[in-house]
Amino acid sequence: MDSLAMPTLYREVMEQTPARLIEMPSWLLTQLAVHAHRLSAEAFAEAGARGYHYRILSSLDEFGVVSQAELGRHSNMDRSDVVAAVNELAEQGCLERTPDPDDRRRNLVSLTKTGEEQLRRLDRALDKAQESLLEPLAAEDRAALTRMLGQLLAHHQRTQRS
Amino acid sequence: MDSLAMPTLYREVMEQTPARLIEMPSWLLTQLAVHAHRLSAEAFAEAGARGYHYRILSSLDEFGVVSQAELGRHSNMDRSDVVAAVNELAEQGCLERTPDPDDRRRNLVSLTKTGEEQLRRLDRALDKAQESLLEPLAAEDRAALTRMLGQLLAHHQRTQRS
C-alpha cells in the first residue's frame, strides 16, 4: 500500500497536513514558493532591497537603457509598481531616469555604477539562497525540476497574454 | 551551443526575461506560484471563498473537531489569520465554534453540513485548476514534479520549525 509512497521523513513532517493538500501540486507549489520567497527576501534584505528591485536591476543589466514600460514587461511587473521601485532605486543612486528625446511620453532608465555594484551584491546573496532552497535535491533532480518549472511557466505566461 | 537547451517555444516566451531569472529556481517557483494561486483563487471565488477557507475546511474534514490553534498548525496558518477565517466561515454557516469544557482557553471548531457541501464544491473546482496548471506536462513528469516539490517542502518545513 505504501511501498511506492513517500519516504519516512516526508510523512513525519507532513502527517499533520491534510492529505488533500499534500497531494495537490498547486498547494506544494505555493507553499514552497513561500519558503523560496523567504530565503531570497532575507538575501535581499541584507542589501536593503526587495524582489522588485532585483528584477529591475537585472533587466537593466541585460537589456541596457530601456523605458519603464519595457522594464515592466521584462521583469513581469505592473507599470504602477515599476514607478515605485524605480523611485526607490533612484533615491539609492542605483539608476538614473531621463526623459526620452525621441518620445516625450517615455522615461529612459539606465543603470549606474552603484546599481551595478548592488546587482552583483544581490547576485551573490541569491546564489546562496538557491543552494539552501534546493539543498535536499540531487543535481539531476535539480535540473529536471528547473526544466519542468520553466516549461510550465512559459506555458502559462503565453496563455495569459493571449 | 543550444542543442541541449530549452525547446523553441520556451525561448520565444522567455526571451524577454533576463537570463538570470530564467535560470533561477526560486524565480521560476515564485512566478509559477503566482499562476497556481491565480487559478485556484478563481476556483475559490466562484464559491465565495479563498485559500484560507479551503485550508481550514479540509483540515476540519480530515482531523475532526479541533481547536483553532491546532487548525492553524494543520493548515500552516498564523493564529491571528485563523481567527479571521473562522469568523468568516462561521458567518457562512460552514462551521461552529464552541468553548472546550476541558480547557477554557480553547475553542472547539466543528464542520457543519453546509461546510461539508462547500468543501465538496471547492474540491471539484480545485481539480480543474490542477488540470490547467499541469496541462503541458506528461503524467510521469507530473508525478516527478509532485514528488520533488513534496520533498523540498518537507525539508523546509522541518528545518524551519527547529
Next chain:
DNA sequence: CCTCTTTCGTTTGTCTTACTAACGTTGGTG
C-alpha cells in the same frame, strides 16, 4: 500553595506581491 512559563484566542498593524481604475500627456493612424 504560589510563582513562572506556556498556551490560547484575539486585536492591531505591517510587509510584499499583484492588480485595477483613472488621469493627463503624447504618438500614431485613419
Next chain:
DNA sequence: CACCAACGTTAGTAAGACAAACGAAAGAGG
C-alpha cells in the same frame, strides 16, 4: 482633425504571511 493606443503616475485594493501585544487560563516546579 478625430480617435485610439501607449506612457508615466497616483491611488486604492486584495491575499497571504507574519510580528507584537493583551488578558485569560493551564501547567510545571519549588
